[in-house]
Amino acid sequence: MRLVSSKIFTMVGWIYQPILISLAVLLITLSDKVHGGxxxxxxxxxxxxxxxxxxxxxxxxxxxxxxxxxxxxxxxxxxxxxxxxxxxxxxxxxxxxxxxxxxxxxxxxxxxxxxxxxxxxxxxxxxxxxxxxxxxxxxxxxxxxxxxxxxxxxxxxxxxxxxxxxxxxxxxxxxxxxxxxxxxxxxxxxxxxxxxxxxxxxxxxxxxxxxxxxxxxxxxxxxxxxxxxxxxxxxxxxxxxxxxxxxxxxxxxxxxxxxxxxxxxxxxxxxxxxxxxxxxxxxxxxxxxxxxxxxQCSPANPLPPDLERFVQSSGEHGIIMMTLGTLLATLPEEIADEIAAGFAMLPQKVIWRYTGPPPSTLGNNTLLVDWIPQNDLLGHPKTRVFVAHGGTNGVQEAIYHGVPLVGLPLLLDQPDNLSKLTARGAAKVVNILTMDRRVFREAIEAVLYEPSYRENMQRLSGLHRDQPIxxxxxxxxxxxxxxxxxxxxxxxxxxxxMSWVVYYSVDVIGTLLACVLLVVLVSLAVVRWVCRKVFCKRKVKKE
Amino acid sequence: MRLVSSKIFTMVGWIYQPILISLAVLLITLSDKVHGGxxxxxxxxxxxxxxxxxxxxxxxxxxxxxxxxxxxxxxxxxxxxxxxxxxxxxxxxxxxxxxxxxxxxxxxxxxxxxxxxxxxxxxxxxxxxxxxxxxxxxxxxxxxxxxxxxxxxxxxxxxxxxxxxxxxxxxxxxxxxxxxxxxxxxxxxxxxxxxxxxxxxxxxxxxxxxxxxxxxxxxxxxxxxxxxxxxxxxxxxxxxxxxxxxxxxxxxxxxxxxxxxxxxxxxxxxxxxxxxxxxxxxxxxxxxxxxxxxxQCSPANPLPPDLERFVQSSGEHGIIMMTLGTLLATLPEEIADEIAAGFAMLPQKVIWRYTGPPPSTLGNNTLLVDWIPQNDLLGHPKTRVFVAHGGTNGVQEAIYHGVPLVGLPLLLDQPDNLSKLTARGAAKVVNILTMDRRVFREAIEAVLYEPSYRENMQRLSGLHRDQPIxxxxxxxxxxxxxxxxxxxxxxxxxxxxMSWVVYYSVDVIGTLLACVLLVVLVSLAVVRWVCRKVFCKRKVKKE
Structure with missing residues (x-):
């Protein structure tokens, strides 16, 4: 009896084991998530x-x-x-x-x-x-x-x-x-x-x-x-x-x-x-x-009510937002003055993350803030231009939301990040140290009014967002x-x-070249030896 | 009046245009499918x-x-x-x-x-x-x-x-x-x-x-x-x-x-x-x-009833399936005889896609078929081993379903495909021309009874199936x-x-080396000139 039952168990095991294994593999495979890791x-x-x-x-x-x-x-x-x-x-x-x-x-x-x-x-x-x-x-x-x-x-x-x-x-x-x-x-x-x-x-x-x-x-x-x-x-x-x-x-x-x-x-x-x-x-x-x-990007959330009111007050002109990233919330006075004066000449409203003392040239259209809801503002339909230093996070958020940039790169990878967007016609770069209010304003106006900047950035945005997950x-x-x-x-x-010698197959190429050289040398030696024999024979004959 | 209405239109355009553009981009982005392309x-x-x-x-x-x-x-x-x-x-x-x-x-x-x-x-x-x-x-x-x-x-x-x-x-x-x-x-x-x-x-x-x-x-x-x-x-x-x-x-x-x-x-x-x-x-x-x-792989569908009955008749031993792909449904007689004899010695049932005349050594356990529902059979829980020529499709289906292989590679990429699985311990390769029934049977028994083959193939299957889409x-x-x-x-x-000269920067490296050489040569020339001047002076002095 025990034998029979054990045999039945073995049989059941044989039959179901593969099913159970397959099921387990399937379950592991199907569950995208590892909970409690x-x-x-x-x-x-x-x-x-x-x-x-x-x-x-x-x-x-x-x-x-x-x-x-x-x-x-x-x-x-x-x-x-x-x-x-x-x-x-x-x-x-x-x-x-x-x-x-x-x-x-x-x-x-x-x-x-x-x-x-x-x-x-x-x-x-x-x-x-x-x-x-x-x-x-x-x-x-x-x-x-x-x-x-x-x-x-x-x-x-x-x-x-x-x-x-x-x-x-x-x-x-x-x-x-x-x-x-x-x-x-x-x-x-x-x-x-x-x-x-x-x-x-x-x-x-x-x-x-x-x-x-x-x-x-x-x-x-x-x-x-x-x-x-x-x-x-x-x-x-x-x-x-x-x-x-x-x-x-x-x-x-x-x-x-x-x-x-x-x-x-x-x-x-x-x-x-x-x-x-x-x-x-x-x-x-x-x-x-x-x-x-x-x-890090996601569709924009609604702005805080007072900010939303300010944004809406821009009317048909829309807004410009500016931030120089986590590293730099303030600037030397004369630079800040030029930027503020540049902004003041524009019909747009401006939201500028700036914690320094308000520049003397600050226009009525410019709001200085300590902190900026960057993603939500970039995703706002009224945002026309993003003035940024070109840090990776900001640049990628601008691409996600399709907002063209005016770049004020400072150091590290910032100039390079912005040069990539400039090459695609989606950004214009200005030197923060040599520019004046006129140059700054003209750069913003170019990005505002030449449709190619926005179109190019929207194209990049479309490509970026078109992913299977x-x-x-x-x-x-x-x-x-x-x-x-x-x-x-x-x-x-x-x-x-691998060492670079192995990685680049330098040893292999060296060996193969050495082999070729050896074959050539041996062949030459043989030819020379044969020639000499023939030549010697002739010489002997002649003599 | 016309002016005002046109202004209103412009304003509405200004306000809604970005929203409409964003919506359009979003719609294009969200719709994974292009219908009617x-x-x-x-x-x-x-x-x-x-x-x-x-x-x-x-x-x-x-x-x-x-x-x-x-x-x-x-x-x-x-x-x-x-x-x-x-x-x-x-x-x-x-x-x-x-x-x-x-x-x-x-x-x-x-x-x-x-x-x-x-x-x-x-x-x-x-x-x-x-x-x-x-x-x-x-x-x-x-x-x-x-x-x-x-x-x-x-x-x-x-x-x-x-x-x-x-x-x-x-x-x-x-x-x-x-x-x-x-x-x-x-x-x-x-x-x-x-x-x-x-x-x-x-x-x-x-x-x-x-x-x-x-x-x-x-x-x-x-x-x-x-x-x-x-x-x-x-x-x-x-x-x-x-x-x-x-x-x-x-x-x-x-x-x-x-x-x-x-x-x-x-x-x-x-x-x-x-x-x-x-x-x-x-x-x-x-x-x-x-x-x-x-x-091309998908979970197995049920087999045709007669095939399912045959598979179930294998009991605890399970089945072996063999096909040499679309290219080869028949074999020289003496090779087919050895394969059939090898199969006949096993307790498993065998399903073999073979359209030639039945080999003389064919065992009772072997069913010859003209066509094989390959994916469904590989996905059947009773399938223990897949005897295959190593074509890409078959090998990938075996990985998907986690069934280890005995490989009989013939030509093209088949030996290489199988060598990849052999290196992972998920297949055993036999030379179809030099093997006899004993060698063939032993190869199948190894893959059947050494757990590592199945375990390795199941591991590969788990990795392969674990994809986000x-x-x-x-x-x-x-x-x-x-x-x-x-x-x-x-x-x-x-x-x-790019030409290979440009691709491998041969021209750049050449130019840089030439520059280095030039600098060295000019330096040497200058040193030599200075030395000569000094030397000449001394000579003159001595004289």
């Missing part, structure tokens, strides 16, 4: 956190348990939030509002105003940036060093059994922590510590891939291609000089001498790339790059994919493990 | 059409009007269909069942059986394939030439105002027709006339990107890398020798001498790539490549995207327009 976030502060927070919110609403590592003097990342538990690392200095206001206003603009637009100025600015970012990365390296030194913290992180580390690799801390904890890694990225993310990961033929700081397009003349190659080498060297001396010693101390610092970034399972090919020029990419440009959903899907499958190794190429 | 399909016959038909069906059910160009002696593409209107081009010879049966059975297998597995055999087989495919492409070039010569046909195609050309660029006709009609182009592709599609379009470092026919993986030893480089050059040359002499004269005649034949393929707006990185090894890719591997939906979305935006130029890189 644990995610460790190692963000970068400032505007990068503004951006990262959108993903944190989406992950939170999908039921995940999120832990965020922050510095005690964090600028934007709150210690207490309903979205996450925070781990606070003691810190002084580093990346805060003072650092940037001092850098941009106190030094960057000052140098340019004192010395004008010369090669000397450019060198001085470059050395200022290098020095500032060297200090910044030094501080970031101290923070991650404090994390790795804290055995108790590391133990508790290990015991928490996170599923994935989500980081912004503009600082190296998150990648080190992922390696220390042996966890899958997802980058929310446009830059890594080593450079523009594509350049770090994917083949980048410099003949049509412009280096990010170069302000070039994918169609380059010969001199431009020369400039692109030089910019690439100089830019990469400069970046390395700011970061490597700071992070490499930490890696050496915590991971030993046999570990390659570069691979800390390249092992990432998924790269959520904060760009797309509506904004960037088309270029080679990689299987584990997911384009999530504009994931929304960028934020894509970001969440791929983070959860990594959680479900404990990584995404099948999407990561072998390239990061 | 017109699509011109230029397919390749045989198994490629089996595959293309899935996309044609999906496009048809989205309300598009489809026209298919077919040859009068088409093997698979029916003249009359509710899915499409056909345009029939008179043809004899070319790609039909006889061509392939003769090639594979009459020649390819015969040579191997007569001459054994030697270098001589390999050379003979290679020359057989080259000769056969030369003839095939010659015929395909004649067909497109007949199309382009027919002014009335071209005029009617121009007047039909198609939105897009969809083609399989394994033959060059579709690309030429798209160029002639000036239409956007979408490839449904794994191979183009110039080689594996990735190799044609994307950077492919041969250090970790195995050439498709090489049976190598992305982890190569030094000798393997040497072999990969050699295979790449020989393979590319061989392919070009089969195709270019046939198509280039057609291009010259119809498009003039200034047109670059290579660009006919590279200008495609979207490449629907019939692979993914569950099947292929990860490698660089391009913005306009969309991975649609397995779009289904591959077929993705394919349709991107075809419709191209129709909506009249192309996808923003996703196509500039690389295809």
């Amino acid at each position: 644990k995610i460790l976030v190692y963000p970068l502060d400032g505007s990068h956190w503004v951006n990262m927070k959108f993903i944190v919110e989406a992950l939170h609403s999908n039921g995940h348990d999120i832990t965020v590592v922050r510095a005690s003097n964090s600028w934007y990342i709150k210690e207490n939030s309903h979205l996450y538990t925070s781990i606070t690392i003691p810190n002084t200095g580093g990346f805060d509002e003072d650092f940037f206001t001092e850098l941009v206003l106190g030094k960057y603009l000052k140098i340019q105003r004192e010395h004008g637009q010369s090669f000397y100025t450019q060198m001085k600015l470059q050395s200022l940036l290098t020095e500032s970012f060297f200090k910044f990365h030094k501080n970031m390296a101290e923070v991650i060093s404090r994390v790795l030194d804290d055995d108790q913290l590391i133990r508790s992180l290990q015991e928490a059994k996170f599923d994935v580390v989500l980081t912004d690799p503009s600082v190296a801390g998150g990648t080190m922590l992922a390696r220390r904890l042996g966890l899958p890694l997802v980058h929310n990225v446009r830059w890594t510590v080593q450079g523009e993310a594509h350049m770090v990961l994917a083949p980048s033929p410099l003949s049509y891939v412009p280096f990010v700081a170069s302000e070039l397009t994918d169609k380059m003349t010969f001199p431009q291609r020369v400039s692109n190659v030089l910019t690439y080498f100089i830019g990469s060297y400069t970046l390395a000089s700011q970061t490597e001396p700071n992070y490499k010693p930490v890696v050496l101390r915590h991971f030993g001498p046999d570990v390659d610092y570069d691979t800390f970034f390249q092992v990432a399972d998924i790269w959520l790339m904060r760009t797309d090919f509506v904004f960037d020029f088309p270029r080679p990419t990689m299987p584990n790059i997911v384009y999530v440009s504009g994931f 929304k960028p934020l959903d894509k970001a969440v899907f791929w983070i959860e994919f990594v959680m479900r499958h404990k990584g995404a190794a099948h999407l990561r190429t072998e390239s990061y493990k | 017109k699509i011109l399909v230029y397919p390749l016959d045989g198994s490629h059409w089996v595959n293309m038909k899935f996309i044609v069906e999906a496009l048809h059910s989205n309300g598009h009007d489809i026209t298919v160009v077919r040859a009068s002696n088409s093997w698979y593409i029916k003249e009359n269909s509710h899915l499409y209107t056909s345009i029939t081009i008179p043809n004899t010879g070319g790609f039909d069942e006889d061509f392939f049966t003769e090639l594979v059975l009459g020649k390819y297998l015969k040579i191997q059986r007569e001459h054994g597995q030697s270098f001589y055999t390999q050379m003979k087989l290679q020359s057989l394939l080259t000769e056969s495919f030369f003839k095939f492409h010659k015929n395909m070039a004649e067909v497109i030439s007949r199309v382009l010569d027919d002014d009335q046909l071209i005029r009617s195609l121009q007047e039909a105002k198609f939105d897009v050309v969809l083609t399989d660029p394994s033959v060059a006709g579709g690309t030429m027709l798209a160029r002639r009609l000036g239409l956007p182009l979408v490839h449904n592709v794994r191979w183009t006339v110039q080689g594996e599609a990735h190799m044609v379009l994307a950077p492919s470092p041969l250090s970790y990107v195995p050439f498709v026919a090489s049976e190598l993986t992305d982890k190569m030893t030094f000798p393997q890398r040497v072999s990969n480089v050699l295979t790449y050059f020989i393979g590319s040359y061989t392919l070009a020798s089969q195709t270019e002499p046939n198509y280039k004269p057609v291009v010259l005649r119809h498009f003039g001498p200034d047109v670059d034949y290579d660009t006919f393929f590279q200008v495609a707006d979207i490449w629907l790539m019939r692979t993914d990185f569950v099947f292929d090894f990860p490698r660089p890719t391009m913005p306009n490549i969309v991975y649609v591997s397995g779009f 289904k591959p077929l939906d993705k394919a349709v979305f991107w075809i419709e995207f191209v129709m909506r935006h009249k192309g996808a130029a923003h996703l196509r890189t500039e690389s295809y327009k």
Whole structure:
């Protein structure tokens, strides 16, 4: 009896096992969401956190348990939030509002105003940036060093059994922590510590891939291609000089001498790339790059009533909005005066995020505000032009809402971001230091009244929005994919493990050339030997 | 009064225009589908059409009007269909069942059986394939030439105002027709006339990107890398020798001498790539490549009742299914005998698509059928092993349903397809010519009873199925995207327009090296001049 029943069980097992396995696979496959996963976030502060927070919110609403590592003097990342538990690392200095206001206003603009637009100025600015970012990365390296030194913290992180580390690799801390904890890694990225993310990961033929700081397009003349190659080498060297001396010693101390610092970034399972090919020029990419440009964008919500009233008061002329991003809410007086005077000459209403003292030339049509509901204002049907510094977030929101730009780029990737839109005829760039009220007004009028600017931006907007799934959903899907499958190794190429000699097949080509040379030499030797024999014979005969 | 009303109209226009524009953009964006578009399909016959038909069906059910160009002696593409209107081009010879049966059975297998597995055999087989495919492409070039010569046909195609050309660029006709009609182009592709599609379009470092026919993986030893480089050059040359002499004269005649034949393929707006990185090894890719591997797969439908009864009769042992694809429904007697004898020794039931005379060793457990509902059988919970030749369609269906393979590869990409699954531990390959019944049975038993094969295939299946949208939906979305935006130029890189000198920056590097050399030479000249001056002076002094 027992035998029979066991046989029946075995049979039932045989019959149903495949069905059950298939069902399980199907269920796992069909469920897009991994509920109750644990995610460790190692963000970068400032505007990068503004951006990262959108993903944190989406992950939170999908039921995940999120832990965020922050510095005690964090600028934007709150210690207490309903979205996450925070781990606070003691810190002084580093990346805060003072650092940037001092850098941009106190030094960057000052140098340019004192010395004008010369090669000397450019060198001085470059050395200022290098020095500032060297200090910044030094501080970031101290923070991650404090994390790795804290055995108790590391133990508790290990015991928490996170599923994935989500980081912004503009600082190296998150990648080190992922390696220390042996966890899958997802980058929310446009830059890594080593450079523009594509350049770090994917083949980048410099003949049509412009280096990010170069302000070039994918169609380059010969001199431009020369400039692109030089910019690439100089830019990469400069970046390395700011970061490597700071992070490499930490890696050496915590991971030993046999570990390659570069691979800390390249092992990432998924790269959520904060760009797309509506904004960037088309270029080679990689299987584990997911384009999530504009994931922070959403249809506009209604404005606060008083702002809405102000906007409506613009009538047929519509409004102009201006902000120079999280970094710069104030400007030197004479610059602010020119801008205000330029605005005052226009029939439009203007909303300007500006926290400095009101400029003397301020017109009746201009409203100064401390804070701007940027996405909602960009999505407002009355918004005609966006005056911006060209930070990635703002530019992408402008594309999403189809609002053309007047750009006042300051530093970092801002000139380059704006040059991309200028190349598409969707923005006009003005030099904030050399312009006067007339130049500024004319730039705005061009974008207001030449229909091509708006048409081009609307075309970009149409292309950007025409995606099978929304960028934020894509970001969440791929983070959860990594959680479900404990990584995404099948999407990561072998390239990061290779030396450049192997990667470029230099050894193979060398060997093949050597073989060809050998064959040629041996053939020559044989021919010579035969000739000599024949020649000698003849000689002997003659004699 | 008129003035006032016109002003009101202007105001209303000013106010509502942006709203209307935004609404229109939103509507275009939200509507995933372009109803009533017109699509011109230029397919390749045989198994490629089996595959293309899935996309044609999906496009048809989205309300598009489809026209298919077919040859009068088409093997698979029916003249009359509710899915499409056909345009029939008179043809004899070319790609039909006889061509392939003769090639594979009459020649390819015969040579191997007569001459054994030697270098001589390999050379003979290679020359057989080259000769056969030369003839095939010659015929395909004649067909497109007949199309382009027919002014009335071209005029009617121009007047039909198609939105897009969809083609399989394994033959060059579709690309030429798209160029002639000036239409956007979408490839449904794994191979183009110039080689594996990735190799044609994307950077492919041969250090970790195995050439498709090489049976190598992305982890190569030094000798393997040497072999990969050699295979790449020989393979590319061989392919070009089969195709270019046939198509280039057609291009010259119809498009003039200034047109670059290579660009006919590279200008495609979207490449629907019939692979993914569950099947292929990860490698660089391009913005306009969309991975649609397995779009032909769907959950299994119930089997016909008699087949279901046969399958159920297998009890706990389950079934084995075998098919060698569309090309080969019969085999030489002695090979068929060994296969049948191998099957007869197993407790499983076997369903074998075989149209030849029943082998003398056929067991009671084996059912020979003329046609196999492949997808439904692969998806049946009782299916344990799939014995297959390794064609792309079958391999991808096996991955979709998670059924491990015993591979009997014959020619073309089949050995390579199977080697990819072997590298993942999801298939076992047997040489159909050298195996006997014992070897064949042991291979099947290994895949049946070693759990790793099934587990690995189920893992691949899980990864493959875990996508945010289904591959077929993705394919349709991107075809419709191209129709909506009249192309996808923003996703196509500039690389295809470049000579290799420019692409690899050879001119830039040369110039920079020349500059360095010049500086060195001038410096040396100056040093020498100074030295001489000093030296001369001393000499003079001494004298």
